[in-house]
């Protein structure tokens with residue numbers, strides 16, 4: 012596969028990073044279920060460790076099945092490198108820690124997946140990383156006003172969980188580069204199929220592969236993807252210049268990440284300092300499951316987006332619904348950007364507000380029969396959740412307000428079922444809920 016860059020997305024999603032001739036002509040990617048590798052000799056080990064020979068030594072650091080997933084996602088994102096890890100949260104954490112060694116500040120928005128908000132508010136500050144947040148995600152001026160000498164990165168979700176707002180990656184990347192810092196984009200919700208952050212200037216892309224990449228709700232995994240363009244030779248990032256014993260060359264000389272890897276220093280650091288030493292490795296079996304899911308990503312997501320459009324249309328005309336947060340709707344703040352940058356859709360996730368407040372959310376979730384109450388998203392099956400108490404349950408009331416998650420928010424992730432069945436399910440659940448209310452009233 013020497014001409015990978017000539018192939019389109021749908022070819023790469025099936026073939027990139029894998030040549031059957033290198034694996035006993037196995038058509039399916041083999042699961043290399045091994046802890047370590049019989050490298051043959053101490054000399055060969057030294058060569059692999061020093062980076063002068065290819066190979067794997069221990070599956071916490073790298074594994075051939077996992078590598079296919081890494082190379083395939085890098086090809087889909089037109090990136091230089093990808094490092095797969097055990098979950099999306101591990102990918103976010105390792106990326107942020109690699110960039111903020113020694114402490115500093117990170118700039119982000121109020122519109123983030125709830126799980127990471129807790130780390131940003133309560134855990135990272137204990138390690139010297141403090142977080143600044145813009146209230147208006149659409150205001151590049153507000154981002155710029157909050158950049159300080161100590162800001163090490165800008166971090167956004169390309170499409171936010173659960174409100175599906177869209178970030179302006181082109182202008183955010185220009186702003187980040189003007190200030191000598193990288194733009195990190197969590198692209199979990201659109202997946203590489205609907206949006207390529209690197210083409211819009213992002214330096215680092217994060218995935219929870221658990222979601223639309225796997226697409227079947229069967230395996231947890233994450234990836235840190237590196238465009239390989241950022242110049243790490245900067246006083247802001249001394250960690251890339253420090254000599255590191257892990258990169259001792261064959262003459263016994265320690266090297267820095269910059270010396271050993273140049274523009275690839277960031278992904279090398281994520282793998283060698285964080286994955287290897289902190290250990291959230293992706294299992295080869297999960298990599299295999301995620302690769303299987305990836306084979307149908309375009310077909311699944313196209314169907315999911317078509318289903319979303321029908322369900323959004325149903326909800327915007329429903330007497331039981333107060334608001335729908337979906338970027339293509341008239342009046343939505345993300346509309347122009349969504350139309351420009353996301354012509355095929357933003358993904359399967361959106362939120363709506365049900366009339367009757369949080370009690371109505373509970374009633375609806377109780378009465379649906381086809382939608383299942385789950386915290387995942389991007390599954391082929393349709394899911395429903397009370398975001399305020401679940402995925403975003405660690406946000407304070409004020410954070411919920413700023414994130415656009417009022418009490419009556421219902422979060423849905425739409426799958427590939429028959430859309431008429433999904434609409435019928437919501438309608439019967441609205442009616443059953445209304446009946447419960449009227450029965451209670453008297």
Ligand SMILES: Cc1ncc(COP(=O)(O)O)c(C=O)c1O
Nearest residue numbers: 098099100124172199219221232
């Ligand atoms: C946008 C986003 N990023 C990251 C994650 C975390 O992923 P994981 O569950 O694979 O750790 C999630 C989980 O819901 C998410 O929605």
